[in-house]
Amino acid sequence: MSVKECDHHSCRRKIFRRIFVGILIFLLIVLLTILIIWAVLKPSKPTFVLQDVTVYAFNASEPNFLTTSFQVTLLSRNPNGRIGVYYDRLDTYVDYRNQEVTYRTAIPPSYQGHKEVDVWSPFVYGNNVPVAPYNFVGLSQDESNGNVLVTIKIDGRVRWKVGAFISGRYHIYVRCPAYISWRSRGYESVGGGNAVKYQLVQKCSVSV
Structure with a gap:
């Protein structure tokens, strides 16, 4: 039984979806890091x-x-x-x-x-x-x-x-x-x- 390969458009959608999910995860990590740093440092202006x-x-x-x-x-x-x-x-x-x-x-x-x-x-x-x-x-x-x-x-x-x-x-x-x-x-x-x-x-x- 042969494995059906995805066509050109469906492959592109999968790639874009993975890129979007990767960017979203990266942004969430950055935001979480900023929140942790802010909570630890508690910055205040002079x-x-x-x-x-x-x-x-x-x-x-x-x-x-x-x-x-x-x-x-x-x-x-x-x-x-x-x-x-x-x-x-x-x-x-x-x-x-x-x-x-x-x-x-x-x-x-x-x-x-x-x-x-x-x-x-x-x-x-x-x-x-x-x-x-x-x-x-x-x-x-x-x-x-x-x-x-x-x-x-x-x-x-x-x-x-x-x-x-x-x-x-x-x-x-x-x-x-x-x-x-x-x-x-x-x-x-x-x-x-x-x-x-x-x-x-x-x-x-x-x-x-």
Whole structure:
């Protein structure tokens, strides 16, 4: 009794079916591996806290231009016990009503180990930075009232390190609101001059 061979079309269907099943099994294995790694490592994004802001200059007297000088102290913590963080690039600047009012200052690249904490104190400033007219009106009013709400922002790139494995680069966005009030008691003079230091200890929002 002879064995009946499959015709051309049925053979192709069997081959495609096997390829599809193989791809499906491979994807399931990859997904399962990712879930296991996630469950073991429990990855969390870094946390940031704005410790203080020192204001050396804040001058909005010239129409539609702003001159500022700040020093900000930022605390960053890696909450992961098995994952390290490479900060490849971090640019810090000050924002007022969604408009950059200082130049960007780069924080040097660094590696943050498991559960480690880093503290950075970059200077950010701007000389005669153009401000949109509608923002300048509000800024002048806020300055006259002695109360200004700005946002310290960080834009950058990070990589994750697990053992010998290092991931690709991811964007990191950090937003730290800073309420500056010349009439409040939450500040102190610095160096005997016009500089004013504000102790804020403000938790920042972080997205990766």
